[in-house]
Amino acid sequence: MPRRSVKYQKQMKLRGDxxxxxxxxxxxxxxxxxxxxxxxRSYKGGKKRKGVDQTxxxxxxxxxxxxxxxxxxxxxxxxxxGIGKTKRVIAFCEDEDAEKAKAAGAVEVGVAELVEKIxxxxxxxxxxxxxxxxxxxxxxxxxxxxxxxxxxxxxSGTVTKDVDVAVREFAAGKVEYRNDAGGNLHVAVGKAxxxxxxxxxxxxxxxxxxxxxKPAASKGQYIKRVCIxxxxxxxxxxxxx
Numbered sequence: 001m002p003r004r005s006v007k008y009q010k011q012m013k014l015r016g017d018x019x020x021x022x023x024x025x026x027x028x029x030x031x032x033x034x035x036x037x038x039x040x041r042s043y044k045g046g047k048k049r050k051g052v053d054q055t056x057x058x059x060x061x062x063x064x065x066x067x068x069x070x071x072x073x074x075x076x077x078x079x080x081x082g083i084g085k086t087k088r089v090i091a092f093c094e095d096e097d098a099e100k101a102k103a104a105g106a107v108e109v110g111v112a113e114l115v116e117k118i119x120x121x122x123x124x125x126x127x128x129x130x131x132x133x134x135x136x137x138x139x140x141x142x143x144x145x146x147x148x149x150x151x152x153x154x155x156s157g158t159v160t161k162d163v164d165v166a167v168r169e170f171a172a173g174k175v176e177y178r179n180d181a182g183g184n185l186h187v188a189v190g191k192a193x194x195x196x197x198x199x200x201x202x203x204x205x206x207x208x209x210x211x212x213x214k215p216a217a218s219k220g221q222y223i224k225r226v227c228i229x230x231x232x233x234x235x236x237x238x239x240x241x
């Protein structure tokens with residue numbers, strides 16, 4: 001039987017048996033309490049362990065068939081309370097659009113030189129946005145950016161004529177989502193330091209958004225399970241309304 005850490009054992013006591021779903025506000029409070037749990041131990045030399053403002057993550061298990069192209073879910077959404085994190089955004093664009101993107105907060109702008117830089121192995125950014133007119137040149141980066149989910153795509157809102165708007169939104173924490181092979185969506189919805197109300201607003205906004213995206217070909221129960229957790233906490237199942 002695996003050995004559980006002191007911190008994990010504390011978290012499990014705070015969560016309870018977890019035998020059934022709980023109301024959203026209660027679930028958020030439980031996760032926040034677990035995220036604040038400490039092992040009451042110090043590093044060698046007496047140095048106290050520092051707490052971490054953990055990211056709160058939402059997972060939705062959906063009744064979709066990921067093998068069917070018409071049932072895939074992918075996109076992006078600005079949550080009402082943000083996610084408490086800024087992102088490093090680059091922009092593939094030229095001339096006036098490049099100037100606007102830079103002013104909006106892009107860490108790198110351009111086309112040919114930026115493509116060459118990434119081809120050389122540089123990927124120190126979180127999101128890449130692109131103007132449709134330059135995608136012919138950016139397309140060659142698919143093998144590099146595709147596996148990490150950083151390749152610009154119209155479906156995720158990262159290929160757009162309004163490059164500066166996209167840069168500003170993604171830099172401020174606009175979230176991207178894409179179902180995995182198991183039909184699950186994983187998305188960050190804030191920080192443990194957020195108020196219960198702010199986390200609730202973000203979670204409800206995302207769930208409402210996903211409900212509207214139900215594929216016509218999806219049969220049976222669409223949203224099967226919803227869970228939330230901290231970066232380093234057990235999960236809590238949320239009761240579906």
